[in-house]
Amino acid sequence: MIGALIEAWAEFRVHRARVLMSLIGVAIAVAALAGVVGIGAVATQAQTEQLERGGGRPATLVLTPPYDAETGDAADPARLEAIFRQVVERYSITYAGAVIWSDSRIQFADGADSVMLTAVAPAYGPMHRVEIATGRWFTAFDESRLSPALVVSEAVWQRLGAPDLATNPTVTVYGAQPTTGVIVGVLPPDPFAPSLQAYVLGAGLAAIAAPAQAAAPMYEFWVPLELADTLQERIRAEVASALGEGFVVDVQRQDYLAWGTSDPLEPIRVVLLGIAGLILALGALSLVNIALVTVRQRVREIGIRRAFGATAPRVFLAVMLESVLATLVAGVLGVVLAIVVVQSEWVRGFVAPGLQDAVPFPAEAAVIGLVAATAVGALAGLLPALVAVRVKVIDAIRY
Amino acid sequence: MALLSLEQVTRSVLLPDGERLEILRGVDLTVEAGDHLSIVGRSGSGKSTLLNLLGLLDTPTSGRIAFDDRPLERLAGGRRDRTRGRDVGFVFQQFNLLPGRTALENAMTPLLYARGRDFWRRERIATQMLQRVGLGDRLHSTPDRLSGGEQQRVAIARALVRGPRLILADEPTGALDVDTGAAVMSLLDEISSASGAALITITHDPAIAAMARRRFRLEAGVLEPIVAAS
Numbered sequence: 001m002i003g004a005l006i007e008a009w010a011e012f013r014v015h016r017a018r019v020l021m022s023l024i025g026v027a028i029a030v031a032a033l034a035g036v037v038g039i040g041a042v043a044t045q046a047q048t049e050q051l052e053r054g055g056g057r058p059a060t061l062v063l064t065p066p067y068d069a070e071t072g073d074a075a076d077p078a079r080l081e082a083i084f085r086q087v088v089e090r091y092s093i094t095y096a097g098a099v100i101w102s103d104s105r106i107q108f109a110d111g112a113d114s115v116m117l118t119a120v121a122p123a124y125g126p127m128h129r130v131e132i133a134t135g136r137w138f139t140a141f142d143e144s145r146l147s148p149a150l151v152v153s154e155a156v157w158q159r160l161g162a163p164d165l166a167t168n169p170t171v172t173v174y175g176a177q178p179t180t181g182v183i184v185g186v187l188p189p190d191p192f193a194p195s196l197q198a199y200v201l202g203a204g205l206a207a208i209a210a211p212a213q214a215a216a217p218m219y220e221f222w223v224p225l226e227l228a229d230t231l232q233e234r235i236r237a238e239v240a241s242a243l244g245e246g247f248v249v250d251v252q253r254q255d256y257l258a259w260g261t262s263d264p265l266e267p268i269r270v271v272l273l274g275i276a277g278l279i280l281a282l283g284a285l286s287l288v289n290i291a292l293v294t295v296r297q298r299v300r301e302i303g304i305r306r307a308f309g310a311t312a313p314r315v316f317l318a319v320m321l322e323s324v325l326a327t328l329v330a331g332v333l334g335v336v337l338a339i340v341v342v343q344s345e346w347v348r349g350f351v352a353p354g355l356q357d358a359v360p361f362p363a364e365a366a367v368i369g370l371v372a373a374t375a376v377g378a379l380a381g382l383l384p385a386l387v388a389v390r391v392k393v394i395d396a397i398r399y
Numbered sequence: 400m401a402l403l404s405l406e407q408v409t410r411s412v413l414l415p416d417g418e419r420l421e422i423l424r425g426v427d428l429t430v431e432a433g434d435h436l437s438i439v440g441r442s443g444s445g446k447s448t449l450l451n452l453l454g455l456l457d458t459p460t461s462g463r464i465a466f467d468d469r470p471l472e473r474l475a476g477g478r479r480d481r482t483r484g485r486d487v488g489f490v491f492q493q494f495n496l497l498p499g500r501t502a503l504e505n506a507m508t509p510l511l512y513a514r515g516r517d518f519w520r521r522e523r524i525a526t527q528m529l530q531r532v533g534l535g536d537r538l539h540s541t542p543d544r545l546s547g548g549e550q551q552r553v554a555i556a557r558a559l560v561r562g563p564r565l566i567l568a569d570e571p572t573g574a575l576d577v578d579t580g581a582a583v584m585s586l587l588d589e590i591s592s593a594s595g596a597a598l599i600t601i602t603h604d605p606a607i608a609a610m611a612r613r614r615f616r617l618e619a620g621v622l623e624p625i626v627a628a629s
Binding site: 002003006007010014015300301304305306307308309310311312313314393394397 | 451491495508557
């Protein structure tokens with residue numbers, strides 16, 4: 001085997017120009033194949049992050065506002081808050097909090113405008129991968145502010161004249177009474193979110209909105225995935241028991257993993273993989289062609305090797321390995337090219353703008369590329385190897 | 400014990416028109432270790448076919464060939480290839496060096512099919528053999544940078560690196576001028592004698608054939624010893 005490898009390498013080295021020329025197609029095809037898988041991983045991560053921004057990171061449980069089955073009245077918010085705190089303490093849930101949607105108005109230079117106001121806990125940021133373009137997200141310190149802290153959308157910030165956050169810019173929010181809020185952070189533009197939007201802490205909302213203006217609170221819990229089902233049932237049972245009979249209590253998973261939907265990128269990925277496969281097949285065909293011609297030209301050399309003791313299997317292996325070695329080199333070049341392309345800022349910015357987590361080039365993309373290159377090499381080497389084995393030694397030498 | 404023996408060996412091929420062509424007829428030959436014999440014959444006399452059989456590259460239509468007293472039919476497939484690689488060295492008329500490879504790489508080629516120590520020490524062994532044939536300073540020259548005589552010396556080194564017991568030289572001087580040819584034959588004779596290997600030279604040149612201790616003529620497929628006139 002080592003001898004066959006040495007032979008194959010020597011052949012590759014001697015004919016490197018021809019081999020490299022014939023392998024350009026394979027290298028490009030492998031780059032396309034590995035690139036598609038790599039870009040697919042980046043796009044999937046971007047999509048995952050987008051889904052996590054909406055529904056929370058897996059596993060996010062949500063306690064929808066319980067209500068009386070007979071009257072339809074919502075549970076007392078103060079009582080529900082106390083029950084929530086009990087649950088969080090009992091199960092040591094680090095990331096949890098209420099989410100309340102409300103509609104408020106903010107005073108801009110050109111008049112007051114309606115803004116979607118969401119009251120959250122500081123934990124909401126990591127739970128929903130909230131990105132901050134300028135400034136910062138809430139901290140526990142913000143809960144004790146007299147002027148509520150606000151994190152506003154880019155559109156709100158621009159409309160306020162894009163003030164420097166270092167100057168602690170304030171804004172008047174109209175709720176139960178006009179309240180001055182301090183902008184501590186600005187969200188990046190998000191095509192999936194309402195343009196005029198702001199986050200405030202729960203304590204801040206209490207200062208701004210009249211109780212009637214705010215929707216009933218929902219409670220979110222970010223729990224370990226493996227405990228999600230157990231905790232879902234336990235939280236439901238505990239809240240129901242604490243509220244007493246007659247209340248409808250519902251706890252659901254709201255993260256994307258619980259949706260059971262298929263990957264929307266799958267069809268595109270299949271088409272791209274198909275195209276890459278086609279390129280690979282064409283590359284393999286031209287490789288077979290060149291290899292066959294080359295073997296016919298190398299009949300004398302094969303005869304000489306046979307005369308000096310090369311067995312038929314050894315000749316088969318050497319010709320086969322030569323092809324595999326060459327396509328493997330092309331595969332490595334193709335994978336390197338794919339890594340350079342997929343990791344480039346430009347491509348990432350195009351495929352997955354605003355990606356939070358760094359996505360390393362997926363190992364499976366490199367493996368798929370190298371395996372495909374090896375397989376192409378083996379297939380392309382098979383025919384020439386069979387031809388080489390059938391060479392009649394003395395005829396070949398006198399050829 | 401004979402190194403190589405042929406008893407009543409025939410070789411025929413079937414022509415496309417269905418007729419059978421007899422190439423070798425009842426060839427008897429015994430080669431002992433250290434023998435030096437030559438076979439002369441005109442083109443078409445069956446020299447190449449005989450070379451194939453002597454070099455374990457072909458099997459006879461009838462008769463018996465034994466290498467080291469082992470009948471050829473017992474050396475099937477890979478075993479025969481390995482025996483050939485280990486015990487038979489070829490020197491060809493057209494040198495048949497591998498293009499693009501240096502003299503050293505060419506001389507190392509048979510050692511790629513060796514096992515154990517010979518395989519791992521192939522570079523050293525090939526270097527020593529090239530030095531022995533006077534090419535110590537041309538180790539890294541490719542065939543296109545070597546003269547005809549030098550190329551044939553590389554071919555001789557290549558034939559000898561595995562220490563074969565039988566050297567088959569097929570028209571070894573056919574592509575060389577008279578002086579170079581004589582020098583190459585002397586070298587071949589000297590090295591094979593020193594190593595105790597049998598040397599069979601197939602040639603159409605009576606002068607080259609005369610250098611052998613035993614001489615044969617192949618004519619119309621029949622091998623006959625040439626008896627010296629004196």
